[in-house]
Each structure stands twice: as structure tokens, then as C-alpha cells.
Amino acid sequence: MSSPFSHGQTRRPRVRPSLQPGAVGKLSRPLLLLLCAAYLLPGFIGRDPWRTDGLSFAVMWQMAQGLTSWVHPTLYGQAVSGGWLAHWLGAGSIQLLGSWLGPVLASRLPFMLALAASMSLTWYAAFHFARHDDAQPVRPAFGPPIAPNDYARAIADGVLLTLLATLGLLGRGHEASTQVVQLAAVSGILLGISLLPRKPWKSASLIATGLLCLALTAAGWFALLLSFTLGLVLWGSLRRANWALMLALAIGVLSALWAESQMGWMLRGKWPDLDTLANFFRIGLWFTWPAWPLAAWGLWRWRESLMAWHLRPAWALAALALLSALALGNNDKVFLLALPPLAILSGFALPVLRRAGLAAIDWFAVLFYSLLALVVWVMWLAMFIGWPAKPAANIARLAPGFQFSLDPVALAISLFATLAWGAVVVWRTGRHRHPLWKGMVLSASGVTLAWVLVGSLWMPVLNYASTYRNVGREVAHAVQSASALSMQVGSPCLQPVAIDLTTQALIGYWSRLDFSASRKAQCTYALGARAPLPASQWRLIWRGGRPGDRGGTLYLYQRLAPSRP
Structure with missing residues (x-):
């Protein structure tokens, strides 16, 4: 099937038949790298762990300290799911660099590199997709032709800029969590697919590695669905690469089945109702802006070439991620996986986008961000x-x-x-x-x-x-003071009372105190949102919370010594 830029005999959409050489001017590499660095660093540096990534950090820190298993991690006696790979990366970085950078920054370094890798992999995937014959523009009748590499670089630059512009990547992309690793895995899979026609075995290694990373980050179900999707949309189109693709997908299926059997099948989807559908569009519109309107326009203008090599994998992967997010109740963590393929589809919309559409996007950007x-x-x-x-x-x-x-x-x-x-x-x-x-x-x-x-x-x-820094230190000071007055010997533990595991994790890190629900009968202190039962056996020694968190007041109680007869 011919593309809008091919010379085939089938009817073409009404697009620009050729591009002027000035339309593929190079974006300065130093400026692009500076823009990526300015986007990457804020959010990772200069802050303590917050509730969004506090639980993951606490697991990494306890792994690095040898306080929990690396295979079956637990936190204060409770099993923690969320994928091994992210925890291993963070814990390993803490062990290697924690004494230099501090545990918090050291735990985030692998995820900073993962986000940078996702940017780079997406750029190269777009470049190789744009190098395909079906994606290249027609040669102009007069004037010098456009070099294929120059055109591919211009498309890849546009794709990277679109990825940086998506609103959903801001928050989720700057957390030390499994989602950033999954994002890099999806970008690596896209790069592997783009290399499949020319370098099948290198492509297979990238696809297999990406699927394995998904399986090891609590997304084995997505790796399984993606393996079958890729088999459907790619099989038979490249005879020379069939064996390489078969091997990569087999590795992905086996690793996904093994990981999900170990984690208990994380996929819990359901048929969406009307409210879920309404929320899907509401969340998706802002989360994927401005990639979704560009991707939709690009698919419409290239509608006669939807099965072309440079479009087929991107729209298939984007559709799978969006449908998975819908099935999981509009989970924005899964929405994140749709951003790299949507950005690639958006890049191929840029050559066929009308001047009025560009002006509308520009005016919105100038007014809104100013x-x-x-x-x-x-x-x-x-x-x-x-x-x-x-x-x-x-x-x-x-x-x-x-x-x-x-x-x-x-x-x-x-x-x-x-x-x-x-x-x-x-x-x-x-x-x-x-x-x-x-x-x-x-x-x-x-x-x-x-x-x-x-x-x-x-x-x-x-x-x-x-941050819970001040809360944890105040709790530790109150426990130390009370222990000194009562002449208590040993390391005290805290009995959690009606507080979630994330709150326990953050307070436990900053206070260096151990929450123990299993040993609550022996715990001298209790911390929670209410008094432990029976209330007559406890006395209040501290109250507080994060500044401005009016509904999150915490109470620290000390167990009363039993009265002597």
C-alpha cells in the first residue's frame, strides 16, 4: 500500500507533494540537549520523597540496608508488589552511591537515566521509521532533493519535542517508580521494531529486552498483550526477520507468564461503564495533550497508508495502551505507556499539518505557558x-x-x-x-x-x-524523650493505627523507627490517626502532621506500664 509521500498508482490523500529543503533544517544538538536536561532534572533533585514515590523509595532503602529480601520484598511485615527491576535499580544505586549522593538522590539516579533513555530511544525509533521508503517525501520536480537522513532527523526532532510537550509525562515521568522504567521499555521496543527490516537480530534483542523489563516491573500482563499484538501486526510482513521476531516474542511471553505467576496476575480489568468512558476521555485529553490531536490528524491524513511500516506499530501500541488504561479504570500509569507511540504518530503529522493548525497550537502554547x-x-x-x-x-x-x-x-x-x-x-x-x-x-x-x-x-x-522529614524527626524525638524518662532499654517499635503503608514508610525512614503490626502486643508506642484500643492503656505524648494537611493529624501514644499490686 502506498503512502502519502510515495509515487504509487493508488489515490493519494491531499498532502504537500514535496517539501522544500529549508523545511528539514537541523535543530541544534546543544540546544536540544539543554532543553532535555532542563526538563529532566527538576522534580528529581531538590526534594524529599513524597507520597507519590515514598513507598518505592522505602523498599529500595530497606533492600540496600539488608532489611528485606530482594526477591520477595516486605515492608514492616507486609508484602510489597510493584516490580523487582525498579527496586533492584534503586537499591543497587543506594549501595553504590548512597554514601556520596545520599540515599534519596542515589535512589533516583537510575530513573533519571531511564527517562533520558526513553527520550533517546524514542528519537532513534522515529528516525528509523522516517528513514523507511514509505515515509519519505516525493522528490521535487525542480530543485535539489531532500536527503533522507535530514528528513528523518527533522521528524525525530519533532517527535522528541512532542514527547517533552505532553502534560502527562511531567508528574509520572519524574518519580522513582516502575512507570519510568516501563516508559523506557516501551521506547526500546519501538526502536527495536523500527530496526526490524534492516537489523533483525539487533531488533529482536531490543524487543526481548523491553518485554522482559515490562515483565519485571509488574506489567507482565501488558508484555503478554503486547507480544500477541506485535505478532498480529508484524508477522509475515518481513520474511527475513520472522525468526528473530519469533524469538523475541517467545522470550516476552515466557517472561511475562513467569512474572505474573509470581506476582499473582496484576491485571484486574473490567468492562467500562458510561462514567468510566467519560472519565477516560476527560483524563486522556489533558494527559496526552498535545500529542493526541496531532496523532489523530496524522492518522487521518495517512489513512490510506495505515498499514505502512512507519505507522502500523505505533498506532497498534498506542491503541493497546489506551484500551488497557480504560480497562483498568483510567489508570494514568498505563496512560503513560501510550505517550511514545503517540509522539511518533504526531511526528508524521507535522509534514501534512496545515498552517492554521500549527498557528492554533502555537497561540495556545504562548498564551497558556506565558x-x-x-x-x-x-x-x-x-x-x-x-x-x-x-x-x-x-x-x-x-x-x-x-x-x-x-x-x-x-x-x-x-x-x-x-x-x-x-x-x-x-x-x-x-x-x-x-x-x-x-x-x-x-x-x-x-x-x-x-x-x-x-x-x-x-x-x-x-x-x-x-515531606514527612519534620514529622519523622519529631516522632523520633518524642520517642527518645519518653524512653529516657521511663528508662526503657532497647530499640522501640511503633504500632501503626489506621495509617497506610506509605505513611509508615516515610515516617519510618526519617525517624529510623520500626513499625510492627505483627509485634503490636510488645510495642511500647503507637502512631496513627486515632488512639489504639483499649484507650485506657495508652497516653498521648505527641500530636502533629505535615503543614497544611488538616485532615492528616497523627497521634503518638505510649503504653502505660501495668500497675503493680
């Missing part, structure tokens, strides 16, 4: 000098007790990012020819600007309101 940057600066000014008064009052209410201190480095980074945003806007609105990736520059730069400003100007107050 306004967002203004809000961040105004809130920072309110923290700094107390003006405007209303934002300052809101900050004082949400983070009571927060003491602002000026960080010159963070301020310099924020000023540089804001000035760079202004320079990008001026360049984009200039009256000169722009390459294919021009439509994604403002969106990717705007997301990065907002992320840098929040990660530098707002991070101190966000970390103050979200």
Missing part, C-alpha cells in the same frame, strides 16, 4: 515580599510556618529560563522559514519553562508541605 509562568512568578514574589497580599495569605494557609529564604542559584536559573522562553517566542513569530519541528518548539519549551520555574521557585514550599 500566563502560567506569570502565576509562578507572582506567587514567588508573594512568598518573597508578602505582596500581592492574597497569594501570600493563601501560601501561609496552605503551608503554615514556612520560612522563605532567597536562593540566588534558583533565582538565576529561573530568570535565564524566562528570558530563553521570550527568545523562543520571538524566533517562532519571526517572518522566516521554519523547519518541520517548528510547531512543537513552543509547546515543549513552554512545558519546560513551567517545570523549571516550579522546580526552582516553588520547590522549597512544595517540599515543606509534602
